[in-house]
Amino acid sequence: MNVKKRTPPLKLLQTEALLDRLKPPNHPKRSLIEKDVRKRKAGYIGEKSVDYHLSFLTDKKYMIFNDLRLPLAPDYFQIDSLLVTPCYSLAIEIKNIAGTVTIDPEFNQLSQNFKGIETGYPDPIAQANRQKLFLQKWFFNNKLPCPPIEFLVAFSNPATILKMSPGHKRIPPHDKMIHAQNLVSEISKMNTRFTREIIDVKKVKRLLLNQHQPSYSPILLTYQLTEADLIKGVQCERCSHIMIRKMGTWLCPNCDYVSRTAHLKAIEDYFLLIKPFITNQELRDFLQLSSAKTAAEILKSLNLKRTGSTKGTVYTKTFA
Ligand SMILES: [Zn+2]
Structure with a gap:
């Protein structure tokens, strides 16, 4: 078994x-x-x-x-x-x-x-x-x-x-x-x-x-890289171009692909590459998103563990 x-x-x-x-x-x-x-x-x-x-x-x-x-x-x-x-x-x-x-x-x-x-x-x-x-x-x-x-x-x-x-x-x-x-x-x-x-x-x-405790090691450090080596934003799953937020969806200006969920992969990338927790400000910076309200809605929808309150709220991802 x-x-x-x-x-x-x-x-x-x-x-x-x-x-x-x-x-x-x-x-x-x-x-x-x-x-x-x-x-x-x-x-x-x-x-x-x-x-x-x-x-x-x-x-x-x-x-x-x-x-x-x-x-x-x-x-x-x-x-x-x-x-x-x-x-x-x-x-x-x-x-x-x-x-x-x-x-x-x-x-x-x-x-x-x-x-x-x-x-x-x-x-x-x-x-x-x-x-x-x-x-x-x-x-x-x-x-x-x-x-x-x-x-x-x-x-x-x-x-x-x-x-x-x-x-x-x-x-x-x-x-x-x-x-x-x-x-x-x-x-x-x-x-x-x-x-x-x-x-x-x-x-x-x-x-x-x-x-059982999964091991999380900072991958950027492993390869002696920094955040400056990374592409930010929500990547199009068809052509990898950076998508823009439009009327509650993500639109690829390169291939016209539209997605409601393209940010999920980007947030997963953040947790895998930067650290397993994130604030509203950090999410906006990584997704290249201007609206704090949209970022808050996205974070709320992810069912992550929350600590702290208002601006300082930290959302934590638990890896299996
Ligand atoms: Zn595209």
């Missing part, structure tokens, strides 16, 4: 919004951002394909949480997919790496060979093992009996070739690196290994969902 569904990662949405609003077409950062959008999209598609394999676990005893980010003082830890059953928990780290992947257990590193280009990555086993330790601590901190915690590193691209470096056999812990299509059979093996019911699944579900 999929308890927490996967949605497009905030980082991907932010990078896409950035590409839509980056000012000059020949901006020096454009190609880097385009590359990152492609990479993040591929990663998301890879994660979705893992969700497909896990969708075969239809028994009610399985609870699947995708994209969890849990507090563990002083920081957070993130799990791509977490499977909770009454008898054990399984953290799945998803890797979307194309080409041939060679694992070197002596140096704890992984190298990718793709179209003749060699790239190194840290050993994902160490990363997944850390998550296991974090999870153990999480159960302890929440005063829950700690179940057996397993981890797997799932390679989402079925065309990826997994290899051990010469002279090394695939022995534990590297037998935990698998192709995503083998997830269900690995889980069946775990079911026979762990048979003692130890987890209060309802309680764990409630705690996990309550404690």
